[in-house]
Amino acid sequence: xxxxxxxxxxxxxxxxxxxxxxxxxxxxxxxxxxxxxxxxxxxxxxxxxxxxxxxxxxxxxxxxxxxxxxxxxxxxxxxxxxxxxxxxxxxxxxxxxxxxxxxxxxxxxxxxxxxxxxxx
Numbered sequence: 144x145x146x147x148x149x150x151x152x153x154x155x156x157x158x159x160x161x162x163x164x165x166x167x168x169x170x171x172x173x174x175x176x177x178x179x180x181x182x183x184x185x186x187x188x189x190x191x192x193x194x195x196x197x198x199x200x201x202x203x204x205x206x207x208x209x210x211x212x213x214x215x216x217x218x219x220x221x222x223x224x225x226x227x228x229x230x231x232x233x234x235x236x237x238x239x240x241x242x243x244x245x246x247x248x249x250x251x252x253x254x255x256x257x258x259x260x261x262x263x
Contacts, residue, residue, distance in 0.1 A: 149175040 144160050150172040151157075152164040163170045 146179060147174075147176055151175055 148160040153171045154169040155167045157166045
């Protein structure tokens with residue numbers, strides 16, 4: 144049983160590590176680590192990571208976090224770009240409809256009769 148999980152039942156003084164006391168089924172307990180100090184789990188400190196001390200990595204992070212020196216587009220430049228895009232799309236749609244339509248009307252459609260109508 145680990146000290147950080149050990150619990151003292153306040154009703155029967157049993158030490159356990161479950162949600163309720165296995166002896167009296169009481170749910171009132173206190174953690175033992177409250178009175179017994181736990182030593183540091185690591186015997187020695189970790190060596191510093193190479194990634195955090197690497198100057199190239201630090202420079203990359205600084206570059207990512209620094210504000211860009213490129214100027215942002217003004218509102219009018221965005222409006223103009225949107226208008227040009229809409230004009231190009233409209234012209235492309237017009238050309239597609241124009242090419243898809245038949246170039247000459249059929250003789251049946253000129254005099255108003257349908258092709259599926261009976262002829263006597």
